[in-house]
Amino acid sequence: MHSFSDAHALFDEIPQPNVVTWNTMISGYVHASQFRNALSFFMRLDRSHVCANAFPFMSVLFACSKLSLFKLGSSIHCKTVKLGMDDSTVVANCLIDLYGKCGPMEHVVRVFFETVEKDVISWNSIIAARANNGYIELAYKFLNLMPNPDTVSYNGLINGIARVGNMEDVVHVLSSLPNPNSSSWNSVISGFVNRNRTREALDMFCKMHLKNVEMDEFTFSTILD
Structure with a gap:
């Protein structure tokens, strides 16, 4: 090699x-x-x-x-x-x-x-930038202005809120997603873990498992930590 x-x-x-x-x-x-x-x-x-x-x-x-x-x-x-x-x-x-x-x-x-x-990357990037820096309302506004938001668009918002916002809002956004992927769930689980809300993190982990979402190493390591 x-x-x-x-x-x-x-x-x-x-x-x-x-x-x-x-x-x-x-x-x-x-x-x-x-x-x-x-x-x-x-x-x-x-x-x-x-x-x-x-x-x-x-x-x-x-x-x-x-x-x-x-x-x-x-x-x-x-x-x-x-x-x-x-x-x-x-x-x-x-x-x-x-x-x-x-x-x-x-x-x-x-x-x-x-x-x-x-393009879609432009929109997803600014939504994630707004959300990750605590501008949650503005991130929502860009999401609503985006022509055809996809799962990545919502994940940018979910991840930002999970880091600096209200976890109940995160769960609400997750529930509004037609097909949340492992990244969507991981952000929510991590958000609960980082706030020492372990029972709710485990509850989300179980819901993720019941919905047959493919779990990766990050999901298990977050729960085990």
């Missing part, structure tokens, strides 16, 4: 790597959760004479969100504007995710409304 060091060595042997080669290395490091290595490669790409497309920016913005590097992510955002990529939906979605995790909420809202062609 080859390691990233082998890939790195092969990359360094290429006289003039193109943007696809650069992106392969950057995205590879991101998928392997080696975010700082991904950032290092992006910096090398930025200093090179290769004209980057949207894909390396997507990868490096994801890395910034995972490392909570707001300032670096913001500077990369500026680069996307200079290169005319700020109207790219996929780049905008990465920016919404980044600012939702480690930036001022006004940045999230501005990027969202400046995105001309919003």
Whole structure:
């Protein structure tokens, strides 16, 4: 089995790597959760004479969100504007995710409304960003404005309320979902556990089991902890 060091060595042997080669290395490091290595490669790409497309920016913005590097992510955002990529939906979605995790909420809202062609990921990202930062009512508003919300949309709201809101509201949202998945139930169970409401957590676990929802390791570890 080859390691990233082998890939790195092969990359360094290429006289003039193109943007696809650069992106392969950057995205590879991101998928392997080696975010700082991904950032290092992006910096090398930025200093090179290769004209980057949207894909390396997507990868490096994801890395910034995972490392909570707001300032670096913001500077990369500026680069996307200079290169005319700020109207790219996929780049905008990465920016919404980044600012939702480690930036001022006004940045999230501005990027969202400046995105001309919003897709389901755009909507789900801002709902999750609003909810996770305690803006529950605004998260509800975006959910109601969303053309066709899916389970992920509701999960973003459920997870946010479970973290900072009223658990009775979480249960209400869960009950309104036609087909809640394991992530929906896990957020509710975790919310009760984190509030030391173990009896209600166990009750939700039993209900999840009765509805034949596939349980993962996270569900069992939450209950056992």
